[in-house]
Amino acid sequence: MASDFKREIERASRVVVFTGAGISTESGIPDFRSPGGIWTKMSPINFDDFLRxxxxxxxxxxxxxxxxxTLIGAEPNKGHMAxxxxxDTGKVTHVITQNIDNLHQNSxxxxxxxxxxxxxGTYAKCLGCxxxxxxxxxxxxxxxxxxxxxxxxCDGILKSATISFGQAMPEEEMRRAEEATLACDLFLAIGSSLQVYPAAGFPIVAKRNGARLIILNREPTELDEIADLVIHDEIGPTLAPLVMLN
Incomplete structure (x- = not known):
């Protein structure tokens, strides 16, 4: 299966990587939504309540x-580095991520x-200016x-620069993600349960537009049945050999 994975990447010319919490849990960052995650221990604060x-x-x-x-000292792992x-090789045009940890940039x-x-989540923004x-x-x-x-x-409300429950998705990022998805010939979904929409709709868009779809996740996802290749395994150890990381 690893050879199939490598062959798919080698023959693609425009790859989009889509990442979820699973790639960062290997850096010690907790998954908010999974069983035992932060949102199962405390209810998230809705955006309207935050404003009000x-x-x-x-x-x-x-x-x-x-x-x-709990995030102090978290560093990019082999998955991020891969x-x-x-x-860096020019194979991947964009990294679309559901994560807020800045580890892709740090890598x-x-x-x-x-x-x-x-x-x-590594900085804050004023909701006013x-x-x-x-x-x-x-x-x-x-x-x-x-x-x-x-x-x-401006004395406006400060908020972590993340998208809260009940807050509209960022228009510019959604537009860029759609453009990248429609332009790719291989869509690689890594470490995402593919359950949180509208973000999880991008693999479907890619597949319908003729791109190949690979899913790498420890657990099965709802989109496994439409993927061209599915690998249920650890992310860093699976990706590192493909780019010959030590």
């Missing part, structure tokens, strides 16, 4: 900084080739005041 309630905003930031403690190598993938469908705020700055504001942190320029 200062108490919900304080709680959201409390959770954010608490969760981030994807970065494929991007060496140019930021312009990473399409973050669910945002990025859009200004980026570094998390350490926000942490200082949070710890020295009883009020939710606010933008230093």
């Amino acid at each position: 309630s200062p108490e919900m905003r304080r709680e959201a930031w409390r959770r954010k900084f608490e969760i981030d403690k 994807v970065a190598k494929l991007v 060496g993938v140019p930021a312009g080739k990473v399409i973050e469908l669910h945002g990025n 859009g200004l980026r705020h570094e998390l350490e700055e926000v942490r200082v504001l949070y710890e020295r005041s009883d009020e939710p942190p606010a933008c230093r320029v």
Whole structure:
């Protein structure tokens, strides 16, 4: 099966890689949605509640900084490095990711080739003027005041630069992801349960447009039956030999 995988990649000219939480769990980052994940232990805060309630905003930031403690020191693993190598060779045109951990960029993938469908949790943005705020700055504001942190320029609401439950998907990223998907001849879905829509619809779009579809995930997915190749295995150990990583 590994030889089939390698052959599919070699004969493709425009590969899109689509990644979910499974590629980052091998870096020690927890999967929010799986059984035993963070969202099974606490209900996520809806975007409308975040906007409406200062108490919900304080709680959201409390959770954010608490969760981030578990992410300190997380580094790209062999799966990330293998994807970065494929991007570097020109084989992979874009990496579409559901992850918010910035590990694809940290592995060496140019930021312009990473399409973050669910945002990025390594910084914050003002919902008013859009200004980026570094998390350490926000942490200082949070710890020295009883009020939710606010933008230093327009006093608008600050929020982690991620897409919350109930928040609209980012239009520009969705557009870019669709364009990349329609232009590819091989769509490689890695570490995703392919259950969270609309993101999980991209493999279907690729397949219907004539691209080959490979799914690499530890567990079966709902789209396995339409894939040209399915591998249920660890991600880093499966991908690393394909690009000859030690």
